[in-house]
Amino acid sequence: MIRAASWCSPANCGVVTLDGAGDQWSTRPLLSNDELTKIIGRTIKYLSRMTGECRNSLCAAGLAMKPCGWLPKSQERPENRSASASRLNPMHAGLLAAGYEGCLAADQTYFRDYLASGRSLGRGNLFIYTLPTSTPGELAIALTLTGPSMHIEESANPLAALSRHANQMIADGEADAMLGIWSDATTSICLAIDGATGTGLLMPDASNPAAMALRLASLSHESHTHRGESSLVPSPGTLGEG
């Protein structure tokens, strides 16, 4: 089921959780190194090399994983982790991505630079980001996601498709938990999915990710309004700040 849905757009970012207890939101995207580090809860090297799309996706992924308790708890690397790690340890989480536009931009950047450099020597550090799986690769490193990682593009209903494939992977025993991330150049949406049965979070309009981000923002705002005095929901603007 979908336990949490998060978003990071140019206007705001936040997360909506199944029981509402983990709902958080901010009136702006949280993309500085310090803010991203705070969301993830650990120092992440190479933040500065990430594209805007990648940082958006990292922000959304971190926001979705945090209330689920899936974020890595320390700096330990996968090779040092115990094989007996508990269920839902991030070691057993995977990532499915959708949204291709960012990769096309990286493709152009690489080839333009190659031509400008005399059409004989490209830049390896640009070339390695010319795949749709570049962002999932960076996120896997940053978040220690050692399960399946692939880009699945279904044009009809991308978020529902990610959710369906993620559920099948969990049912097949490929992972205990999956993230489904849709992103374009400005907005990322992340679904945190585990193998529990039940209704989970519903996606009112999964066919339109941009509308979905707005809907999530709206849900979060409603939640804040209704529970204004509740300590469970931070005030707008407090997420990742201070």
Added chain:
Amino acid sequence: MKAVIAQSDVVTAYGWGLDALWDGLMSGNSPIRASDRFAGRGFVSDQMAAVADLDVAPGDSRAMALLRPLLEKLAGKLDPTTPLILATTVGEIERIEQAVLENNPALTAQASPRVLLAHVKQLLGLQGDSMVISSACASSSAALTRAASMIRHGDAQSVLVVTCDAISEFVYSGFSALLSLSDAPARPFDAERNGLTLGEAAAWALVTSEDSPLAGGSSTAILGWGNTTDAVHMTAPHREGNGLSRAITRACAMAECPTKDIAFVAAHGTATIYSDAMELAAFRTALGTPRPIFSVKGGTGHALSAAGLVQILVCGRALSLGVVPPTIGLETPEAVAAGWATTKPTRIDPAIRALSTNSGFGGVNTAIVLGRGTQ
């Protein structure tokens, strides 16, 4: 419900069809040649495993030129509702080259694999669900695992997996920049290996349930699989092969196949120093005792997204005939490959299991346990 590869076709530098690929590998000869296609570019190599005399029609991409003859034979023969999975890393990347060279942004959108997917769908007359799957150089094997999963979960009666990547200036220049290209034909698992040779290939596989009327006696069963990520580096593999060994372990567990029953391995075997070493480390960890492994890349070159399906089709033929092909280009196995990498064809019991593995950028790994369809 067990999924099987019921039908398939392939083109590689060895030529059109699985017979040409199999016979080429068994001959020990390599079609890798020096090429003047990128003469004057100053790349670190001029070697490539290109499909000879490929007829690229005006307006076509090289990827589509590889796919069209394969798919035209299939057109009209499938249930129109058959789901389609296209596995590719860069698709019709020439469109990006054109867009930048001609300063024509309108061409950029044409480079999206979704456009290639639409062309394939139209060519085959399919009207069902369709998707593009990209998992770097494990793309087609990852796509095959998704197809098998869809069959297991009853999502479809059959799923068509199509894969293609062509040699392009874009990709060749990139691997040259990374100093990954060998200046001679690739020599997987050899003590003197010094890099990969880029190749190109296209293939398709129709995945069905084992009881489908489309699944004949020569089908290959997809018994189990594992997809994992190293999560340590964007391009360099985990030194000890932890990610790949976990993928193998998961694949064997899903297949309910003790590792001792894996009789041979179709390895990714790119012939780069670190990737081959990583694979051998993973095999030692996950499988323990040596058994024959082979790589097709000394002949087919590294066909990127298509690499996985190409070697899986070879695996199917090996299971059917009871013989493991040699590793083309291998002369002197490196010390840790002794007892594993094969320089000559090896006889095996056909009633056994095979393993196929792929790894790629982003630290992705895929392992698939295969058997004969009748098992």
